[in-house]
Amino acid sequence: MGKAIEFSHVSKQFPGVKALKDVSFSVAQGEVHALLGENGAGKSTLLNILHGVQTDYEGDIFLSGEPVNFRNPHDAIIRGRISKVHQEINVVRDLTVGQNVTLGYEMVRAGLFVDYRKVNKTVNEILGKLNCDFRAEEMVSSLTAGQMQMLEIAKALFHNSRIISMDEPTSSLTEKETSSLFNIIGELKKSGITVIYVSHRLDEIFQICDRATILRDGEYIATLDVASTSKDELIKMMVGRNVSSIAARTIDCVQDEVVLKVEGLSRSQHYEDISFELKKGEILGFFGLVGAGRTEVMRTIFGADKKTAGSVFIKGKPANIRNTRDALKLGLGLLPEERKSQGFISFTSNADNTALSSLQKYLTYGFVDTRKKYENYSRIADEIKINPRQPDFLTQNMSGGNQQKVILARWLSTDADILIFDEPTKGIDVAAKMEIYRLMESLLKEGKSIIVVSSELPEITGISDRIIVFHEGRKMVELSKPQFDEQTILNYAMGELNT
Ligand SMILES: Nc1ncnc2c1ncn2[C@@H]1O[C@H](COP(=O)(O)OP(=O)(O)OP(=O)(O)O)[C@@H](O)[C@H]1O
Ligand SMILES: [Mg+2]
Numbered sequence: 001m002g003k004a005i006e007f008s009h010v011s012k013q014f015p016g017v018k019a020l021k022d023v024s025f026s027v028a029q030g031e032v033h034a035l036l037g038e039n040g041a042g043k044s045t046l047l048n049i050l051h052g053v054q055t056d057y058e059g060d061i062f063l064s065g066e067p068v069n070f071r072n073p074h075d076a077i078i079r080g081r082i083s084k085v086h087q088e089i090n091v092v093r094d095l096t097v098g099q100n101v102t103l104g105y106e107m108v109r110a111g112l113f114v115d116y117r118k119v120n121k122t123v124n125e126i127l128g129k130l131n132c133d134f135r136a137e138e139m140v141s142s143l144t145a146g147q148m149q150m151l152e153i154a155k156a157l158f159h160n161s162r163i164i165s166m167d168e169p170t171s172s173l174t175e176k177e178t179s180s181l182f183n184i185i186g187e188l189k190k191s192g193i194t195v196i197y198v199s200h201r202l203d204e205i206f207q208i209c210d211r212a213t214i215l216r217d218g219e220y221i222a223t224l225d226v227a228s229t230s231k232d233e234l235i236k237m238m239v240g241r242n243v244s245s246i247a248a249r250t251i252d253c254v255q256d257e258v259v260l261k262v263e264g265l266s267r268s269q270h271y272e273d274i275s276f277e278l279k280k281g282e283i284l285g286f287f288g289l290v291g292a293g294r295t296e297v298m299r300t301i302f303g304a305d306k307k308t309a310g311s312v313f314i315k316g317k318p319a320n321i322r323n324t325r326d327a328l329k330l331g332l333g334l335l336p337e338e339r340k341s342q343g344f345i346s347f348t349s350n351a352d353n354t355a356l357s358s359l360q361k362y363l364t365y366g367f368v369d370t371r372k373k374y375e376n377y378s379r380i381a382d383e384i385k386i387n388p389r390q391p392d393f394l395t396q397n398m399s400g401g402n403q404q405k406v407i408l409a410r411w412l413s414t415d416a417d418i419l420i421f422d423e424p425t426k427g428i429d430v431a432a433k434m435e436i437y438r439l440m441e442s443l444l445k446e447g448k449s450i451i452v453v454s455s456e457l458p459e460i461t462g463i464s465d466r467i468i469v470f471h472e473g474r475k476m477v478e479l480s481k482p483q484f485d486e487q488t489i490l491n492y493a494m495g496e497l498n499t
Contacts, residue, residue, distance in 0.1 A: 002028070002029045002064065002065075003026040003027070003028060003029065003062070003064070003065065004026075004027050004028060004029040004030070004031075004063065004064060004162070004163055004194040005026060005027040005050070005061065005062070005063055005163065005194070005196075006024075006025075006026040006027075006061070006062040006065075007023055007024055007025055007026070007046070007050075007059070007061055008024050008059055008060040008061070008062065009022050009023070009024055009058070009059040009060065010022070010023045010024070010046065010049060010057060010058065010059035010060075010061065011023070011057065011058040011059055012042070012045055012049060012054065012056075012057045012058070012218075014397070016388070016390070016393075017388055018218055019042045019045040019218050020042045020045055020046060020049075020057070020215075020218045021217075021218045021219045022059070022219075023042070023046065023059070023215070023218075023219070023220045024059075024220060025213050025220055025223050027194060027196060027213075028194070028210075028211070029064075029192065029194055030189060030192045030193070030194055031189070031194060031195075031210040031211060032185060032189055032195045032197055032208050032209045032210050033194070033195065033196050033197065033209065033210065033211050033212070033213065034196075034197050034198070034199070034205045034209040034211070034212035034213070035047070035196055035197070035198045035212075035213055035215065036198075036202075036205070036212050036213070036214045036215070036234060036237075036238055037214060037215035037216055037238055037429075038216065038217075038238055038239060038401075038429040038430075038431060038432070039387065039399050039400070039401025039402050039405070039427075039428065039429045039432060040217075040387045040388075040398070040399040040401065040402050041215040041216055041217060041218065041238070041399075042215050042217075042218045043167070043198050043215060044167055044198070044399060044400065046215070047084060047165050047167055047196065047198070049061070050076075050082070050165065050196075051070065051073050051076045051082065051083075051084045051165070052070030052071060052072045052073050052074075052075050052076040052080075053072075053073055055069075055070070055071060055072075063080055063082065063163070068080055077156075077159050077161065078159070080163075081159065081160055081161050081162045081163070082161055082162065082163040082164075082165075083152075083155065083156035083159060083161040083163070083164050083165075084164070084165050084166075084167070085149060085152040085153060085156070085164065085165070085166040085167070085169050086152065086167065094139070094140070094141060095139070095140055096120075096136065096137055096138060096139055096140065097123065097127075097134060097135065097136045097137070097138050097139075097140055097143070097151055097154075098116060098119050098120040098123045098136035098137065099116070099119075100140050100151060100155070101119070101123050101126075101136070101151065101154055101155045101158050102119050102123075102158070119136070120135075120136035120137060121136075122158065123136035123154060123158060124136045126154045126157050126158055127150075127154055129157075129187075130150055130153060130154060130157075130184055131180065131183075131184075132147065132150050132151075132154070133147075134147050134150075144174075144177075144291070145172040145173060145177075145290075146172075146173045146174060146176075146177030146178075146180075146181075147177075149169055149172075149173065149177070149181065150180075150181075150184075153184060161193070162192075162193060162194065163193070163194045163195075163196070164188065164193060164194075164195050164196075165195070165196035165197075165198075166195065166196070166197050166198065167198045168198055168199055168200065168400070168427060169181060169197075169199070170199065170201065170204065171426055171427055172290065173290065174289050174290040174291060175289055175290075176289075178204075182204075182207060182208050185197075185208050186208070197209055200401070200427065200428065200429050200430065201456075202231050202234060202235070202245070202430065203231075205226060205234070206226060206231070209226050210225070210226060211223055211224060211225055211226060212224050212226055212229070212234065214234065214237040214238055216237070216238060216239075216240060221237050221238075222237060224237075231245060232245070235430050235431070238429070238430070238431070239429075239430070239431045243430060243431045243434060244434065245430050245434075246458075246462060247433070247434070247437055247458055247459050247461075247462025247463050248462055249283075249437075249441065249462065249463055249465075250438075250441060251441055251444070251445065252465070253281035253444045253445055254279050254280075254281050254282045254465050255279060255280040255281045255282075255447075256279065256280075257279060257280040257315075258277045258278070258279055258280075258315075258316070259278055259279065259280050259314065259315055259417070259418055259449045260277070260278040260312070260313070260314055260418050260449065260451075261276075261277050261278075261312070261313040261316075262274060262275055262276050262277075262297075262301065262310065262311075262312055262313075263275050263310055263311050263312075263313070264309060264310040264311070265297065265300060265301075265307055265309070265310030265311070265312070266307065266308050266309040266310050267296060267297075267300055267305060267306065267307050267308050268308045270293055270296040270305075270473055271293035271296055271297055271470075271473035271474065272473055272474060273309075273310075273474070273475075274297055274310070274474075274475050275310075275475070276468055276475070276478065278418065278449050278451060279449065280447060280449050281444050281445075281447060281448075281449060282444070282449055282450070282465045282466070283440065283444065283449075283450045283451075283452055283463055283464050283465050284449075284450070284451050284452070284464065284465065284466050284467075284468065285451075285452050285453075285454065285460040285461075285463065285464030285466070285467040285468070286298075286451065286452065286453045286454070286460075286467075286468050286470060287454065287455070287457070287460045287467055287468070287469050287470070287489055287493060288455070288469060288470030288471060288493050289455065289471075289493050289494065290455055292470040292471055292472060292473070292493065293470055293472070293473035293474075294422075294453045294470050295337050295422055295453060296473075298334060298420045298422055298451065298453060299334070301321070301327075301332070301420070302321070302327045302332055302334040302420065303321040303322060303323045303324045303325075303326050303327040304323075304324055304334075314330050314331070314332075314418070328357065328414065328416070331415065331416050331417045331418055332416055332418050332419075332420070333357070333411045333414045333416030333418070333419045333420065334411070334419075334420045334422065335407065335408060335411045335419070335420065335421045335422055335424055336407075336422055337422035337423045337426070337453070343403070343404075343407040343410075344356075344395045344396075344403065344406060344407055344410070345395075346395075346396050347394060347396070348394070348395060349391060349392045349393060349394060349395065350377060350381070350386065350390070350391055350392070350393050350394075350395050350398070350406050350409075351370075351373050351374050351376075351377040351391035351392065352373070353395045353406050353407070353409075353410060354373075354376065354377045354380065354406060354409040354410050354413055355368075355373045355376065355377070355410075355413065356410050357410055357411065357413065357414045358376075358410075358413040358414045358415070361376065361413070361415075362376065373391075374391045376413055377391050377409065377413075378391060380409040380412050380413065381405075381409065383435065383439055384405050384408060384409065384432065384435050384436060384439060385405075385431075385432060385435060386398075386402055386405045386406060386409065387402055388402075400427045401427045401428050401429055401432065404425075404426065404427050404428055405432065408421075408424065408436065412439070412443075416448075417447065417448045417449065418448070418449050418450075418451075419443065419448060419449070419450050419451070420450075420451045420453070421440075421450065421451070421452050421453065422453045423453060423454055423455065424436060424452060424454070425454075425456070425459060433459075437462070437463055440452075440463065452464065457486050457489060457490065458486075460489075461484040461486060461489070464481075464484075465480070465481060466478060466479065466480050466481070467479045467484065467489065469489055469492040469493050470493065471492065471493055471494065471495040472495065476492040476493070476495070476497070476498065476499065477492050477497075477499045
């Protein structure tokens with residue numbers, strides 16, 4: 001089979017960071033090729049170069065043997081017939097699906113006036129082929145994350161792309177959306193389209209990929225046949241050493257004291273009648289499918305959303321939390337799920353972003369003491385291995401996973417003793433996940449208590465003392481450690497089991 005893409009001696013230097021070092025490998029026509037590596041390994045950078053987002057690099061790229069050099073992503077789509085499904089969903093919300101698909105290209109193709117009847121007809125045919133349950137005439141703002149992802153794929157097909165790359169496409173998708181995405185990838189492959197697939201969820205690699213290329217620290221390590229390798233071998237190549245990929249707890253420090261009690265909490269149209277207790281030194285897991293209402297419950301407890309009924313008690317006392325400032329004062333901390341918009345400030349350094357919610361800790365004579373701020377950042381950066389580690393590095397220039405770590409550092413810096421982590425390891429590589437689990441355990445040892453919201457079953461069963469399962473805004477069941485069975489939990493989450 002021919003080579004769809006060949007990377008030849010590709011290097012990329014950012015100020016202070018060599019993101020890619022002389023990378024050479026090729027992707028075969030019609031295969032699903034995984035690109036793997038730890039956070040900051042250079043995966044997104046390589047894709048950005050391929051798609052003309054980054055135009056300043058060394059080395060050569062060949063598509064079907066022809067050297068290419070795209071000026072921008074539009075150029076790549078039109079001339080190279082190569083499209084990217086973004087890590088961060090990238091659509092204009094106030095347009096229709098049809099308008100979005102043709103955005104930026106309609107002028108070129110149809111002259112000055114766009115014939116939307118024709119466009120919508122073509123787009124609807126593509127949506128039909130993709131088995132999508134929405135139509136070209138609908139507004140994008142009404143679509144779910146999964147539907148928006150499908151929209152991006154439709155866009156690629158509309159432009160007859162022969163190569164489609166996907167950077168962590170499933171991180172915001174439901175189970176159902178993920179499995180339909182995998183069906184579509186299978187179909188794309190059958191029609192000869194080449195797919196490059198980036199994900200930190202290794203199980204997915206074994207489900208859909210033919211070969212995998214591993215990058216470590218900007219360097220090419222190897223290209224392997226997925227069928228003849230194992231998860232452990234892939235991890236070892238990514239990390240450079242043996243790392244367990246099992247989220248097992250090593251200590252138990254649950255005490256009797258109830259630090260947080262929630263009674264009959266409701267927010268109409270979001271969730272109803274939620275009650276639970278969190279004990280000191282405990283990790284309480286909240287499992288559910290994406291959209292089950294767990295994030296909304298946590299936002300209400302944290303004072304970010306209003307409740308319509310119910311009460312919250314902290315350390316035995318009724319807590320009237322009207323806003324997030326009240327919550328912080330009562331010792332609550334929330335690592336939000338939507339980190340791009342709620343997590344860090346642009347044009348701000350790692351150390352400053354880390355200090356955002358704990359400024360009073362770094363004061364000397366009423367002024368923020370930079371040294372104290374840097375020390376605090378550096379201590380946590382070492383623990384969770386933030387890379388690059390420089391305190392004055394701009395967070396926005398970090399890789400996706402390392403941005404997540406900075407936001408995690410921000411919440412670890414507060415004196416909160418009840419920490420709520422919403423999808424704490426989304427976008428985080430295997431090795432760093434394990435560091436984060438160990439860190440959680442050290443927080444438990446300090447007497448803190450943790451709620452973890454996660455859609456990853458192995459994570460939730462591995463780290464929780466108890467698990468509450470959600471389905472469509474309702475608490476379905478509460479399970480204690482010996483009862484953790486993945487299939488049972490999934491059945492509750494899908495509403496197929498009821499207590
Ligand atoms: N605009 C930029 N300025 C400076 N450094 C950058 C910039 N973009 C990326 N980098 C650096 O390049 C390196 C590679 O980043 P990249 O985003 O490609 O990693 P990745 O493999 O996609 O990681 P992740 O799994 O976390 O998404 C990182 O060290 C990152 O900090
Ligand atoms: Mg990335």
